[in-house]
Amino acid sequence: MISKEEVKHIAKLARLGLTEKEIAKYQKELSSILDYIEKLKEVDVSGVGPTSHSVLVENVMRGDESQKPKAKTIYPPTALPPRQAPRQKLLELAPETKDGYLKVKSIL
Amino acid sequence: MEIAKLTISQIHKGLKKKDFSALELCKTYLDKIKEKNKEIFAFLVTNGDLALSRAKEIDNMISAGEELPTLAGIPCAIKDNILVEDIPCTAGSRILENYIAPYDATVIRKLKNQNAIILGKTNLDEFAMGSSTENSAFGPTRNPNDLTRVPGGSSGGSAAAVAGGLSVFALGSDTGGSIRQPSSFCGTIGLKPTYGAVSRYGLIAFASSLDQIGPIAKTVEDCQIVFNAIKGKDELDSTSVESKISNFKFQISNLRIGVPKEYFIQGIDPEVEKVIKQAIKKYEELGVKIEEVSLPHTEYALPCYYIIAPSEASANLARYDGIKYGYSETRNPKSKIKSLLDVYLESRGEGFGAEVRRRIMLGTYALSAGYYEAYYLKAQKVRTLIKNDFERVFKKVDAVFTPVSPFLPFKIGEKIKDPLSMYLVDIYTVSVNLVGAPALSLPVGKIGNLPVGLQIIGRPFEEDKILEIGKLYGNN
Numbered sequence: 195m196i197s198k199e200e201v202k203h204i205a206k207l208a209r210l211g212l213t214e215k216e217i218a219k220y221q222k223e224l225s226s227i228l229d230y231i232e233k234l235k236e237v238d239v240s241g242v243g244p245t246s247h248s249v250l251v252e253n254v255m256r257g258d259e260s261q262k263p264k265a266k267t268i269y270p271p272t273a274l275p276p277r278q279a280p281r282q283k284l285l286e287l288a289p290e291t292k293d294g295y296l297k298v299k300s301i302l
Numbered sequence: 303m304e305i306a307k308l309t310i311s312q313i314h315k316g317l318k319k320k321d322f323s324a325l326e327l328c329k330t331y332l333d334k335i336k337e338k339n340k341e342i343f344a345f346l347v348t349n350g351d352l353a354l355s356r357a358k359e360i361d362n363m364i365s366a367g368e369e370l371p372t373l374a375g376i377p378c379a380i381k382d383n384i385l386v387e388d389i390p391c392t393a394g395s396r397i398l399e400n401y402i403a404p405y406d407a408t409v410i411r412k413l414k415n416q417n418a419i420i421l422g423k424t425n426l427d428e429f430a431m432g433s434s435t436e437n438s439a440f441g442p443t444r445n446p447n448d449l450t451r452v453p454g455g456s457s458g459g460s461a462a463a464v465a466g467g468l469s470v471f472a473l474g475s476d477t478g479g480s481i482r483q484p485s486s487f488c489g490t491i492g493l494k495p496t497y498g499a500v501s502r503y504g505l506i507a508f509a510s511s512l513d514q515i516g517p518i519a520k521t522v523e524d525c526q527i528v529f530n531a532i533k534g535k536d537e538l539d540s541t542s543v544e545s546k547i548s549n550f551k552f553q554i555s556n557l558r559i560g561v562p563k564e565y566f567i568q569g570i571d572p573e574v575e576k577v578i579k580q581a582i583k584k585y586e587e588l589g590v591k592i593e594e595v596s597l598p599h600t601e602y603a604l605p606c607y608y609i610i611a612p613s614e615a616s617a618n619l620a621r622y623d624g625i626k627y628g629y630s631e632t633r634n635p636k637s638k639i640k641s642l643l644d645v646y647l648e649s650r651g652e653g654f655g656a657e658v659r660r661r662i663m664l665g666t667y668a669l670s671a672g673y674y675e676a677y678y679l680k681a682q683k684v685r686t687l688i689k690n691d692f693e694r695v696f697k698k699v700d701a702v703f704t705p706v707s708p709f710l711p712f713k714i715g716e717k718i719k720d721p722l723s724m725y726l727v728d729i730y731t732v733s734v735n736l737v738g739a740p741a742l743s744l745p746v747g748k749i750g751n752l753p754v755g756l757q758i759i760g761r762p763f764e765e766d767k768i769l770e771i772g773k774l775y776g777n778n
Binding site for chain 2: 196200201204205207208209210211212216220223224226227228230231233234236237239242243244245246247248249253254280283284287288289290296298299300301
């Protein structure tokens with residue numbers, strides 16, 4: 195069983211504001227899930243490496259070339275046309291903006 | 303002819319021959335949604351006016367004698383964690399209740415490029431976390447086969463839309479079974495493609511090493527048409543891959559299928575087991591070689607998944623901070639917040655539902671100092687062993703048959719109070735995401751009016767082979 199203090203610590207790390215009632219609820223639920231997960235302790239993994247991705251992932255680099263749109267590019271009908279960066283649309287989704295920037299509360 | 307029952311290629315032919323118009327077809331589906339969505343609640347939002355105007359454009363294309371892509375005029379439904387430009391995308395969460403997608407996901411651009419018609423966005427468990435669609439902040443979807451039961455999840459709205467005749471096909475996403483399990487529960491065909499086969503750009507991220515977008519449809523052929531339309535490498539998703547394997551041809555007598563003994567142990571509903579065994583027998587009668595195989599680490603897949611998926615989720619969902627987009631406590635006039643930390647705590651505490659918070663907590667715990675090696679790193683190593691199991695088996699057999707779910711669709715409310723019992727619903731589907739393989743859910747029988755799905759797991763990038771195996775069942 196994990197302690198109430200641990201639940202509060204995790205909630206703070208996860209930036210979740212929880213009520214006392216919720217903390218008690220999560221203490222019980224997380225404990226029972228963690229008990230189930232304990233099952234992994236049975237597995238011998240000596241000499242086994244970790245898998246982070248099922249398909250081999252390689253770093254993808256963009257070509258070092260200027261990004262100016264080429265004039266009069268003709269795209270084949272099967273290819274998708276280039277995307278427009280939706281800067282204005284993204285800004286409109288933010289709760290508070292100023293002069294085209296996101297506004298945040300003071301940190302200190 | 304009942305146009306609401308036609309498959310994609312039948313509609314395509316019908317439109318070209320002018321047996322009916324795209325407008326007529328679109329109206330038929332919108333009327334059905336109007337009539338049935340109140341009880342099923344498959345759609346969160348519909349896109350009626352835009353859909354009708356698109357349908358008119360397609361009719362003009364046909365009149366002008368223009369070439370018609372296969373998906374032109376085909377009404378479809380999109381899981382509400384996939385972005386469609388300028389319409390809401392909620393991920394089933396209060397935190398995104400007022401979010402309007404600023405751009406199209408790559409899969410949506412591909413569908414739009416073929417002039418498919420998007421009817422609306424479908425319900426899901428919040429952030430695709432769940433197995434019943436009961437975790438949606440906007441209310442549960444109901445199974446069209448039995449309205450007292452769940453449609454499965456998390457793509458429950460997409461599967462219910464197709465099963466209820468409200469859409470020709472739908473897109474879903476699958477992180478631990480979220481396309482296959484609702485397909486099994488609703489009696490639709492669902493394909494979870496190989497990890498990397500379909501671009502995830504514009505899919506709201508849950509667990510990035512496991513998430514895949516895939517089709518849900520009425521027939522295997524429809525599933526294949528949609529998969530071929532959405533697959534392929536995308537420069538906006540660095541994990542996407544161009545598959546070199548396609549148009550798979552094989553002889554039935556050469557097919558070897560493995561049945562893992564670990565999937566038929568205690569815990570499976572005996573009636574479900576019977577239907578699955580009968581389906582396997584039918585394949586054997588068709589001339590397919592069936593053999594027992596062993597995937598010894600099967601019992602560790604679920605605990606492994608419930609470390610890896612919440613860990614990745616806890617990092618991915620850090621972006622909902624009340625600053626960039628989504629619910630923000632700064633907009634609450636009664637709010638007493640003063641500092642930046644309060645903005646985070648209150649926006650996230652208010653905006654996320656119970657299951658999402660539970661998984662963020664679980665993932666944060668597994669990644670926190672002192673527990674990382676015991677939980678996250680250990681799970682990644684177990685993931686290697688599970689992957690090795692499948693690689694060994696796939697040297698001997700072309701595909702693996704298992705049930706999709708150990709249970710029949712359960713009653714709404716039956717499991718929602720006990721998170722662990724809900725997690726156990728995914729026991730047969732999570733391995734596939736951990737190893738990245740493709741898998742199909744194929745309806746192979748019913749118990750009463752409740753469908754049962756057979757899971758056909760293939761080698762990476764052999765979607766065409768498992769789809770062809772799926773077609774064999776129906777052709778005989």
